[in-house]
Amino acid sequence: MTSGKPPKQPFPSNPPPPTDNGFQQASSSQYDPEKNEQYRRGVKMLHERCKSIQRHNERVVFRLHSVKRLIKTRSRDVEMLKKRLDRYQDNWRCAPEKKAVKREESKAEEKESD
Numbered sequence: 001m002t003s004g005k006p007p008k009q010p011f012p013s014n015p016p017p018p019t020d021n022g023f024q025q026a027s028s029s030q031y032d033p034e035k036n037e038q039y040r041r042g043v044k045m046l047h048e049r050c051k052s053i054q055r056h057n058e059r060v061v062f063r064l065h066s067v068k069r070l071i072k073t074r075s076r077d078v079e080m081l082k083k084r085l086d087r088y089q090d091n092w093r094c095a096p097e098k099k100a101v102k103r104e105e106s107k108a109e110e111k112e113s114d
Helices: 033-087 098-113
Strands: none
Touching: none
């Protein structure tokens, strides 16, 4: 009884000899220089695309590091400013926010116009 699979084909009795790079060379009847050139162009295009993506990734990483540095510098400057204002014993922490002041001014203008 068979399983429905085709029978295995035996290995060829005389395989082609290996070339100097260790790979077996296909028979000359199967070699197609046009197809080989297509593969070569495809590999070259793929390589160029990979290099382009790598350059873009390096630019993104550089920008990320520079932004991290800017954030760190800004945080340090804010902390230094807070400490300096605290030394002057200025009541800056209780000051109204700029947005709240603008809202109050706009409400006052609306009441005056009514």
